[in-house]
Structures are given as structure tokens and as C-alpha cells.
Amino acid sequence: MELKEKLKILSDSAKYDASCSSSGSYRKNNGIGNAAPAGICHSFSSDGRCISLLKILLTNCCIFDCKYCINRKTNNIKRAIFTSEEICNLTINFYKRNYIEGLFLSSGIIKNPDYTMELLIETITLLRNKYHFSGYIHAKAIPGANNNLVKKLGLLVDRLSANIELPTEESIKLLAPNKNSNKVENIMNLIKNSKSRKFVPAGQSTQMIIGASKESDYEIISKSEYMYNKYNLKRVFYSAYISVNKDKYLPTLELPPLKRENRLYQADWLLRFYGFKTNDLLDQNNPNFNILLDPKANWALKHMEEFPKEITTCTYNDLLKIPGIGLKSAKRIITSRNKFKINFNDLKNMGIVLKRAKYFITCNGKYFIDSSLLKKQFIETNLILEDKEKINKSITQLSLFNE
Amino acid sequence: MNNIYIYNTFINLLNLIELLINNKIKPYNIKDESYYRNLFDNIINLEQNNNIDIIPIIIKKIGIKNFNIIYKVFLSNENNKELIIYYFYLNYLKYKEKVLYMKNLKCVNKALKISKHVGNEAHKLKGFVRFKELKNNVLYAEIEPTNNILEIISLHFKKRMPNEYWCICDNKRNIISIYNKEKIIFIPKDKFNFLTNELSNNENNIENLWTTFYKTIGIETRKNDRCRMNFMPKKYWKYIIEMKEEL
Incomplete structure (x- = not known):
């Protein structure tokens, strides 16, 4: 098979993995390449996702039969396998021309987990030792492989990840009968407990598919919170389910649930950086996010008794609870108010957007808008209206492009 | 008459600004050699001082982080970047580190915005x-x-x-x-x-x-x-x- 054909098959099979970050690692250059701590995006694909890594599978042959996966063994698709040299050559040649930041190597399970893992290790060893490549490498650990192999691979790569795919054991049994979450969590545990600094320096991540199974947002976010706390994950990626197979256990969706995915990412950020807990955002009676309103605004409207917050005196953690104020804005407010008395004008000069925040703050005791208007209903309709305007705008502008 | 000072390189610009500030001269503008003279301009071409020692001197005064801001503003496409650098430097010497939070000062706000813009483009x-x-x-x-x-x-x-x-x-x-x-x-x-x-x-x-x-x-x-x-x-x-x- 020609290399081009192989690349087409094996990147097509890899594209459903959401992870593409190249940040958080530092590696000394001893040949070609280094890892930029901030991460660099080299291109953006037609779906607007960043391309920073050469995202390919070593092979799309797979002994597993996961219902949602394009590469499941019962699918009649073209199969291919890269040789180690082919992968190394592609990586080095793309890297030299600055197309990519590094390699993201995953694989279908060929023969058995251990054999697949050995192939991955062989390829990456060749790339690191013979081609002296010091750029970023993200590899997938194969669940069920021998612990020693995971440790060996971990020393070669910057990031190692194992996908949990579905949030509950029940749906795993239903949709991915050959998998079980214990094996995945075993790998996460192994990575977490390693003490060496050279072992997976950029940390581990995982991914969950959204909308292929029946779980609510509450169950998904609870699972994320559990994994963040237990395994120190850097990221959990959420991937809106795309109908690639027909199966009686799978929903038939015309379009992936992108808005839901977006809400989950917003909630994920709230968990990691804003001091929120899953139970603040959702509960058994309210298990799904409001599609019309972002999770933080939704939370704020339910807790109107905590607002307004006084910008000049409230704590950093309180600032983070205000809708429309992010990490950078909160830091800016803190550093500035330590040096000066700030007013609404200063906030604008600092580059803080009051569009959403104005309903929830006072500055030196003053409201930004007429305080008699500040009723829950009024704020809610205004916040939703804003989002709608944004959506309408994008639709009209897109149609302009099409004409 | 509008006093326009002329420079040719970055080092030269830094030397010029240091000289102006030490002698308490407020320039109407500072431009590079390619500047095209206007009717009311008084072009002042001081002796081109290209002493590279100016860099450590300035870094000692304002710190490497703020020096980088100045450098990035210099790399920008902004029309009056020289004047922005001049006033940023002047205000820093006056207010020290506090100046970075005085976003009401136009030159400071602009300098920070421009340097960020340049940094972003470089990263892209x-x-x-x-x-x-x-x-x-x-x-x-x-x-x-x-x-x-x-x-x-x-x-x-x-x-x-x-x-x-x-x-x-x-x-x-x-x-x-x-x-x-x-x-x-x-x-x-x-x-x-x-x-x-x-x-x-x-x-x-x-x-x-x-x-x-x-x-x-x-x-x-x-x-x-x-x-x-x-x-x-x-x-x-x-x-x-x-x-x-x-x-």
C-alpha cells in the first residue's frame, strides 16, 4: 500500500480523539526539536480544532468490538498498519518543515494489548534514539497491557493517556464489551504514582464520549471530578458522539451534540480553576445543564442571595464566582485594587468585560445599572438574549460568506 | 516649531531617549531616518550614539520584563511607537512598578496592549x-x-x-x-x-x-x-x- 493511502486511513481513524494539546512539557533538545511549555498550534482543521500533533494510529486493526468506534472489528473498512520507520520519517519530515509540534500515536488493539504496546514502544524508541527527536510525543497506553510496558512507554513520552470512553460501568458493558474501567483506572493509578520527573512530564489525560450512552451531565461531571481528584489528571476531554456505526444500542444522531459538549467543558473549567464542586452545579433532580445558559450564570441565578459582590473588597474566590469574570480578570482586579481605589471606568481600562458581570457586582457601593431592575427574571432573559444575539449574528454572517 | 528627533537603530533610540530624559527635554516626536519632513518640523539629528552599554543600564533601571515590553513595542507596526516608548519609560522612572497598573495613563495602556499584540503574533x-x-x-x-x-x-x-x-x-x-x-x-x-x-x-x-x-x-x-x-x-x-x- 502506498504511504499516502496509509496516512489517509490511519489519520481518518484517529481523528475522533479530541486531545491535541502540546503544552506543559520541557525537554532538552539533543538533536531536533524541543517542547514549548506554552504549546503551539500549527494549523486549524476545517472543524476549527487546533492541529498541533501528527495524530495517527499505528494500526486500525482491532480485536475489540466497541459499538461506537469506527475501527471495531465487525466494521468492513480498509485496514492498514504503519511500520516504525514510516512513522519516524513522517514525523521528522513534518517537524522539520514546522507543520507539527510532535506526534500523537494511538493504536487499535492488534493481537493482544501487550503486543500492541510493544509496537508503540519500538516506534517511539526509534524516534527518540535513532532520529534524536526531542519534540512532544503523546501516546495512548493500552488498557490491559503489562505494567512494566506502561512504565517503559511512560519514560519515552511527554504525555500518556488512557481513554475511559464512557462514564459508567453499565454503558461500558453495553457498548464496549471487551473493555472494563478497572484496566483503564489501573493505568491512571500507575501514572499518578510514579515519582520520576522524566516519567510523563506533561501529565495524563482521558476522554469521554458524550451522547452515545444514556448518562446525564451529572453522572459525567461526577466521574470527571472523581478522576481529577483521584488520579491528578491534567485534562478530561469530552467528545460529542458522532454517528459512525448503526447499532440497536446506539442513538441515531444527525449532528453531534456540540452545545452539550460546550457546556461540559465550561463546567470542567469551573471544577478545575474556579473552586466549584459538581454538587454546586447539578444534582439528582437537576441532572442536566441548561443549554440556554452557561453553568456559572445558571448557578449565580440560583444563588442570587450571594450577589451583588463588592468588587473592591470581596475575596479572589468570590470574584471567580461572578459570571463574566475569568481567572485573568480576577487577578487583574486584585493586583490593581491593592494599588488604587478602582471604579467602573478602571475596570473597563483593565480590559474587563462587564457585559455579563454588570448584573452581579457593585463597585464602591454603586451598581452599574439601575438596581431596581435587578430581578432574577430580568437578568435571566437578558443573559439568554445575549447568547441568542450571538448565535443569530453568526448565522447571518455565515450566510454572507456563502453568497 | 515641532522638534523631531531622528534615530536609526534600536540601540540608538534607547541612547537618544536616555539623553532626552536626562536633559529633561520633551520631544514633539521621535522618528526613524525614513521620516518625511513636514512644513513645521524642526529636524534634530544628534550625533548617532550606538553605545550598546545602554541595554544593561536600562535593564538595571526598569527590569528585564519591562525592557521586553519596550522591545516588543519597538518591533510593532505602530505609528508613534517611539513616543509611546519614551513616555512609558519616563512614567516608569516616575512611578516605578506601580505604573503597570495605571491603565488610565494612555501611553502605559497602549504600550502594554501593543507589546501583548506583538507577543501574540510572534506566538502564532x-x-x-x-x-x-x-x-x-x-x-x-x-x-x-x-x-x-x-x-x-x-x-x-x-x-x-x-x-x-x-x-x-x-x-x-x-x-x-x-x-x-x-x-x-x-x-x-x-x-x-x-x-x-x-x-x-x-x-x-x-x-x-x-x-x-x-x-x-x-x-x-x-x-x-x-x-x-x-x-x-x-x-x-x-x-x-x-x-x-x-x-
Whole structure:
């Protein structure tokens, strides 16, 4: 098979993995390449996702039969396998021309987990030792492989990840009968407990598919919170389910649930950086996010008794609870108010957007808008209206492009 | 009369600003040599002081972080960047570190905004530069950035590919940076002769593979042109090989 054909098959099979970050690692250059701590995006694909890594599978042959996966063994698709040299050559040649930041190597399970893992290790060893490549490498650990192999691979790569795919054991049994979450969590545990600094320096991540199974947002976010706390994950990626197979256990969706995915990412950020807990955002009676309103605004409207917050005196953690104020804005407010008395004008000069925040703050005791208007209903309709305007705008502008 | 002071290089500009501030002179404007004289201008051409010691002197006064702000403003495309640097420096000496939070001061606000803008563009270009391999194994790239970020990205590639010969050409400013596995030199484009501009035998093949990869990796049901355009503005597409077909 020609290399081009192989690349087409094996990147097509890899594209459903959401992870593409190249940040958080530092590696000394001893040949070609280094890892930029901030991460660099080299291109953006037609779906607007960043391309920073050469995202390919070593092979799309797979002994597993996961219902949602394009590469499941019962699918009649073209199969291919890269040789180690082919992968190394592609990586080095793309890297030299600055197309990519590094390699993201995953694989279908060929023969058995251990054999697949050995192939991955062989390829990456060749790339690191013979081609002296010091750029970023993200590899997938194969669940069920021998612990020693995971440790060996971990020393070669910057990031190692194992996908949990579905949030509950029940749906795993239903949709991915050959998998079980214990094996995945075993790998996460192994990575977490390693003490060496050279072992997976950029940390581990995982991914969950959204909308292929029946779980609510509450169950998904609870699972994320559990994994963040237990395994120190850097990221959990959420991937809106795309109908690639027909199966009686799978929903038939015309379009992936992108808005839901977006809400989950917003909630994920709230968990990691804003001091929120899953139970603040959702509960058994309210298990799904409001599609019309972002999770933080939704939370704020339910807790109107905590607002307004006084910008000049409230704590950093309180600032983070205000809708429309992010990490950078909160830091800016803190550093500035330590040096000066700030007013609404200063906030604008600092580059803080009051569009959403104005309903929830006072500055030196003053409201930004007429305080008699500040009723829950009024704020809610205004916040939703804003989002709608944004959506309408994008639709009209897109149609302009099409004409 | 409007007193316009003239400088030629960055070092020279720093020396000039230091001199003006020490003598408490407020310039009407500071311009580089290519400045075209207006009717009421009084052009002042002081002796060109190119003493490189000025850099440690300034860094000692304002710290390396703020020196970098000044440097990035200098690299920008802003019209009155020299004056912005002058007032930023002046205000820093007056208010010290506090000045960074005085966003009500126009020059400070502008300096910070511009330096951020330049930094952002440099970061983007670190990703968007595309090298082509020539017959003689030299990697060659062309760029047309809004700001003069050639120096910043050249240093980045020196760290990244220390064992390759490469050069990056800024077509907008006609400067080329050349790396010979030891150091980078910057020279005007017309003073440099390429021994060859023929592409290596493998080049078309690799570009073809990359374009194939690019087309396959996008997910059709998630197509979002607007989002892509936000992250990868059209002004850069000219030299991004995978975008050529869509241009």
C-alpha cells in the first residue's frame, strides 16, 4: 500500500480523539526539536480544532468490538498498519518543515494489548534514539497491557493517556464489551504514582464520549471530578458522539451534540480553576445543564442571595464566582485594587468585560445599572438574549460568506 | 516649531531617549531616518550614539520584563511607537512598578496592549511558518507578519532546530534571517544570493502527504469555518501550504 493511502486511513481513524494539546512539557533538545511549555498550534482543521500533533494510529486493526468506534472489528473498512520507520520519517519530515509540534500515536488493539504496546514502544524508541527527536510525543497506553510496558512507554513520552470512553460501568458493558474501567483506572493509578520527573512530564489525560450512552451531565461531571481528584489528571476531554456505526444500542444522531459538549467543558473549567464542586452545579433532580445558559450564570441565578459582590473588597474566590469574570480578570482586579481605589471606568481600562458581570457586582457601593431592575427574571432573559444575539449574528454572517 | 528627533537603530533610540530624559527635554516626536519632513518640523539629528552599554543600564533601571515590553513595542507596526516608548519609560522612572497598573495613563495602556499584540503574533507565527526544503538541504520559509517579529521567531527556531540550515524571509520588510548551525544573521534580502531556489526531490511528496493529512483530520459533521478563521486569520494563509487550495 502506498504511504499516502496509509496516512489517509490511519489519520481518518484517529481523528475522533479530541486531545491535541502540546503544552506543559520541557525537554532538552539533543538533536531536533524541543517542547514549548506554552504549546503551539500549527494549523486549524476545517472543524476549527487546533492541529498541533501528527495524530495517527499505528494500526486500525482491532480485536475489540466497541459499538461506537469506527475501527471495531465487525466494521468492513480498509485496514492498514504503519511500520516504525514510516512513522519516524513522517514525523521528522513534518517537524522539520514546522507543520507539527510532535506526534500523537494511538493504536487499535492488534493481537493482544501487550503486543500492541510493544509496537508503540519500538516506534517511539526509534524516534527518540535513532532520529534524536526531542519534540512532544503523546501516546495512548493500552488498557490491559503489562505494567512494566506502561512504565517503559511512560519514560519515552511527554504525555500518556488512557481513554475511559464512557462514564459508567453499565454503558461500558453495553457498548464496549471487551473493555472494563478497572484496566483503564489501573493505568491512571500507575501514572499518578510514579515519582520520576522524566516519567510523563506533561501529565495524563482521558476522554469521554458524550451522547452515545444514556448518562446525564451529572453522572459525567461526577466521574470527571472523581478522576481529577483521584488520579491528578491534567485534562478530561469530552467528545460529542458522532454517528459512525448503526447499532440497536446506539442513538441515531444527525449532528453531534456540540452545545452539550460546550457546556461540559465550561463546567470542567469551573471544577478545575474556579473552586466549584459538581454538587454546586447539578444534582439528582437537576441532572442536566441548561443549554440556554452557561453553568456559572445558571448557578449565580440560583444563588442570587450571594450577589451583588463588592468588587473592591470581596475575596479572589468570590470574584471567580461572578459570571463574566475569568481567572485573568480576577487577578487583574486584585493586583490593581491593592494599588488604587478602582471604579467602573478602571475596570473597563483593565480590559474587563462587564457585559455579563454588570448584573452581579457593585463597585464602591454603586451598581452599574439601575438596581431596581435587578430581578432574577430580568437578568435571566437578558443573559439568554445575549447568547441568542450571538448565535443569530453568526448565522447571518455565515450566510454572507456563502453568497 | 515641532522638534523631531531622528534615530536609526534600536540601540540608538534607547541612547537618544536616555539623553532626552536626562536633559529633561520633551520631544514633539521621535522618528526613524525614513521620516518625511513636514512644513513645521524642526529636524534634530544628534550625533548617532550606538553605545550598546545602554541595554544593561536600562535593564538595571526598569527590569528585564519591562525592557521586553519596550522591545516588543519597538518591533510593532505602530505609528508613534517611539513616543509611546519614551513616555512609558519616563512614567516608569516616575512611578516605578506601580505604573503597570495605571491603565488610565494612555501611553502605559497602549504600550502594554501593543507589546501583548506583538507577543501574540510572534506566538502564532511560531506555528504558522512553513519551511520548504531546497536542493542544498536548506530549509526556507517566507512570512509577511504585521509586526516585525522575525527576530523573536528566529530565536525560537534556533533552539528547536540547531542542527539544520534554515532561513526565514520577511517579504514585507525585505529582511532575511539566516542560520548556519552556529548563529543567526539578519541581512537585507537583496544582499543575499541563493545558490539554488530549486526544491528538493522529496518536497512535493511531503507537501502532498501533509495536505492529505490536513484534509482527513477535519470532521465533516463538525465543520466550522468561522471558528477556524478566528484562530487562523486569512492574512496568514498565503504561506500556509495546506490552505492554498482554499484561498
